[in-house]
Amino acid sequence: MTRTERTRVAIVGAGPAGLLLSHLLHREGIDSVVLDERDRDQIETTVRAGILEQGTVEVLDATGASERALREGHRHEGIELRFGGEGHRIDFERLVGRGVYLYPQHEVLKDLIARRLADGGDVRFGHRAISARDAENPVVEVETPDGERYELVADAVVGADGSRSVVRTLVTGSQTGGYFREYPFAWFGILCEAPPSAPELIYSASPRGFALVSQRSETVQRLYLQCDPELDPDSMSEAEIWDELQARVAGTTLHEGPIFQRDVLRFRSFVAHRLLNGNALLVGDAAHTVPPTGAKGLNLAVADVLLVADALIEFATTGSRAGLDAYPAAASHRIWRAQHFSWWMTSMLHAAPDETEFDLHRQMGELESVTASEHGSAYLAEAYTGWPLARL
Ligand code: DHB
8 A cells, every 4th residue: 555645735846936836835824745856955056047037036035935036136237139249238227117136046946945944844855756647636646765655645736847747747638738849059058167257148149159148146157158959068178168158249358267067958948738637737847948048937937836826825715716727828928928038039149050141131130120229128128027927
């Protein structure tokens, strides 16, 4: 006989979505169990994106989920778009009165984990969800780090388990059921020991390919080069990487330093066909993936979670399914706007290998339409800093 445990909400995945949801439910007295196959150290040290929308930071701060994001994150009031050898600043603050925060995702995770544990939260590291079944009366089959198995029975199950979600099959009927697009390029990302090369992020479209100059702290930079998805990250020497980065952001002298991490990020757009089946739901990357340009991934996950938290609180306290049933339609507006924005930023700044001369000129026209027009710039500023959130 397999051991059985019970909870109100089973949350698969201790990323930003799963941990924030568990935290918001706890604030309303609703128990949850968060499962993640990774150990705590792995979750807290894996490098991801670094840009938080203003609304994301406001939610984290207002709910006590991350008091450091506002205090220690660096507020950026604009970005630079560089093309044709010239930089063009998009002034978010002037255009839309909002900004973004540079605060790495793994720092958000450290804050959320510390908060959940301080509040007595049940976060089970190293516990792998093998499968989820019965959308009406959800059961998650779990394996412990010792290889022991048990079943977690819950009123609702939430798949916050990323792009390779185990819960997705229960919700959509298949692992791949969704709208999907793949791009013929990727980003080669590095972390290096050097101070920021510029006060704000530089998104640079150059004839050699796209480059992004980002930051992590006063002593660490994050930089990206457009590359072939099959690139072996160890195939380039440090000197080759710096030469290529420097050539793609001509006009700014990059601060160089020892490179201590390299990775290749695939570009994909995905939205699951369904986000809800009975009492099984998908949030964050389990529900949708965006290409990294514009850093919408974590922010979109937070927006999903606000809707799902309210729906589950209503369900737990009144028994009403209204919020749950409304979730897919309510979430889909922001999901598709973010899909469009991420695709648009990507297509405007990257040339695909088979791009025609026409496309390259059209792309320059597009970049000029954005930078030479207040209205064009304002759209970018509005989308980048984030649309209003349900709760705020
Ligand atoms: C970062 C990543 C992004 O995709 C982006 O658009 C901006 C910044 C980053 O990792 O710093």
